[in-house]
Amino acid sequence: MPSHFMRVHDYRDLIVWQKSVDLTQHIYAIVERFPPAERYGLSSQMTRAATSVASNIAEGNAFLYRAQYIRYLGVARGSLFELGTQIEIATRLTYISPPDASSIFAEIDSISRMLQRLQQRLRESRMPSRSHPRPLPPSPRRPSAAASHRPL
Numbered sequence: 001m002p003s004h005f006m007r008v009h010d011y012r013d014l015i016v017w018q019k020s021v022d023l024t025q026h027i028y029a030i031v032e033r034f035p036p037a038e039r040y041g042l043s044s045q046m047t048r049a050a051t052s053v054a055s056n057i058a059e060g061n062a063f064l065y066r067a068q069y070i071r072y073l074g075v076a077r078g079s080l081f082e083l084g085t086q087i088e089i090a091t092r093l094t095y096i097s098p099p100d101a102s103s104i105f106a107e108i109d110s111i112s113r114m115l116q117r118l119q120q121r122l123r124e125s126r127m128p129s130r131s132h133p134r135p136l137p138p139s140p141r142r143p144s145a146a147a148s149h150r151p152l
Helices: 015-031 042-061 066-092 098-124
Strands: none
Touching: 015 042, 015 098, 042 066, 066 098
């Protein structure tokens, strides 16, 4: 199996996670220039949405089941789209310059495509099992009468 299909055990190795953290840092730098009245409004929503992207990638990577990981990657993409809407609003309110908005939209687009590809690869590939398999649950069946008799 090609190495790009192998399970990443440390989410920090994922380029998409690294780019998401960079985007969050970019958003924090941008909202510092917002008017003070926006401190608890739009700027707060934007930093929460940006932070949510990297956080959901990390959280999804921690799950044992592929479907859960895929779901969290979808939540991360949703946060990106939420952030895109907020960037559009901030641009229309002239809190963000069009060149800054363009730069952020390019980051959002790149991360969104990476998340979509990762989701698709996870859907198409078989992921190797964890190194510590779960023990089998005890059987709900009772032992047969013959098995329960002990010789005297």
